[in-house]
Amino acid sequence: MAQQMSRREFLRWLALSGGVVLGGQALVGCGTPGAGSGGGSATSPAGSPAAGGAGRPLTFVWSPKATNNPVFDTARVGAMDKAKELGITVEWVGPAEADAQRQAQLLDDVINRGVDGIGLSCNDPDALKPTIDRAVDRGIPVITWDSDSPQSKRLTFYSQDNTKAAQKAAELFIQFMQDSPNKTYAILTGVPGAQNLEERIKAFRAVVDPAGFELVAIDPCYDDIQRGIEVVENRMAANPDLGGWFMAGAWPLFGDINAMPKLLANKGKTKIVAWDTLPAQLQLVKDGLVQALIGQKYYGWGYDAVGILYDIVVNKKQYPPFVDSGFDVVDSPQKADEFLKKWETNDWR
Structure with missing residues (x-):
């Protein structure tokens, strides 16, 4: 049996791919895994970035349930790729481990300093509802991806059915x-x-x-x-x-x-x-x-969903309460090989 990636090896890979976990908050660059990007957030070095408050580039915060869960790293790559295309800033902010209260606390800090939009995967729909509602009440559009808070004031939810x-x-x-x-x-x-x-x-x-x-x-x-x-x-x-x-x-x-x-x-x-x-x-x-x-459409949690929030903020587009991403099925060794090639090329578009 092939040797599996250990948690330590995964975290090392994550660090090499541009993600650095600091106190439960991951700050990441815009590169793809292996590109050696530094810490920070993703912006386009060229073009005319969409303007946020005080003339700064438009800034979104993307919040996974946990920064130590490998399914979310591909979402991070997708978000940074879309940010680079759009000429905006995307910050990756989430708890180191799955913790609804910690996620809410981190997002409360984001709301207090002010950003142009938030996208999150909710650890718990009820625990995150007050935070989502507070952001929307302060004029910060919020969408959810992967895991929803359907009773909140979020604008739309992007995920598989x-x-x-x-x-x-x-x-x-x-x-x-x-x-x-x-x-x-x-x-x-x-x-x-x-x-x-x-x-x-x-x-x-x-x-x-x-x-x-x-x-x-x-x-x-x-x-x-x-x-x-x-x-x-x-x-x-x-x-x-x-x-x-x-x-x-x-x-x-x-x-x-x-x-x-x-x-x-x-x-x-x-x-x-x-x-x-x-x-x-x-x-x-x-x-x-x-x-x-x-x-699941991991890359789309970042790439597609950042595009959705950009449309809402910049183009004033309205989306239905749920946007279906579709899903994949692997039920044979042959299909497993096909998907392994996708991971090798890192081509998910």
């Missing part, structure tokens, strides 16, 4: 489980209550449970890679004959796979359908440990 994507995940799960003697399964989630994760779980269960499968547990890992590894191993110890896993996020698959010997011992027996299509996971499909993956 979680219900459709999770229904597809359920269909794949049933397909791969059809010959399994044990029809039990467990669900791995991140932060309990996160809007996107709850939607996935609800839609997945709506298809799988009536088909005769038995849910044994929903285990949270709070968006933490190491905790995800521990949660999976503990569940496999408690249920050694577990039929399958639905991972609403693939946190443990980003870490050291060899740290999950109980899961590895059931390779091919315990079926896994998981979210996300990063290189480490794609390799696991090729290796036969994971049967299928649902991919």
Whole structure:
């Protein structure tokens, strides 16, 4: 089995790609991974940048749930690429680990100093609602991406349709489980209550449970890679004959796979359908440990969503409450190879 990227190796890669985590806030340059960009924010060195307050370039803040989660780094690259095209500044501001209160605190600081727009992936829809509403009340347009706060005053939400994507995940799960003697399964989630994760779980269960499968547990890992590894191993110890896993996020698959010997011992027996299509996971499909993956439009969380907010601020365009990004499906080694080539070229447009 190919060696997986450890958390330390990922953070080193992130630093080399231009991202530096400081006190829970990531300040990043506009380069793509490996470009060696310095810290700061992305602006275009040429052209006429859109004007913000006091004649400065237009400034947006982009806030992921956590700066230590690798799915968000591609969003960062997309945001910086779009910022460079538009001649604006985008700052990457988020908690080091998934923490709704810390995310709200960081964004409150942003609101107090003043920016031209905010885009965020919400750790918790209720916890972030007051912050979003405060920003909008102060004249700062806010959109959400990846994870929503639907009762807030945000202007639009850019993401995959979680219900459709999770229904597809359920269909794949049933397909791969059809010959399994044990029809039990467990669900791995991140932060309990996160809007996107709850939607996935609800839609997945709506298809799988009536088909005769038995849910044994929903285990949270709070968006933490190491905790995800521990949660999976503990569940496999408690249920050694577990039929399958639905991972609403693939946190443990980003870490050291060899740290999950109980899961590895059931390779091919315990079926896994998981979210996300990063290189480490794609390799696991090729290796036969994971049967299928649902991919989000990570690059679009930055590139497309920054463009949406720019249209709202500069062009006064109105968007519907939800903008569907679509989703990807990887359910064979051949498709895994196709997506690995995308990661090698870093071409997502």
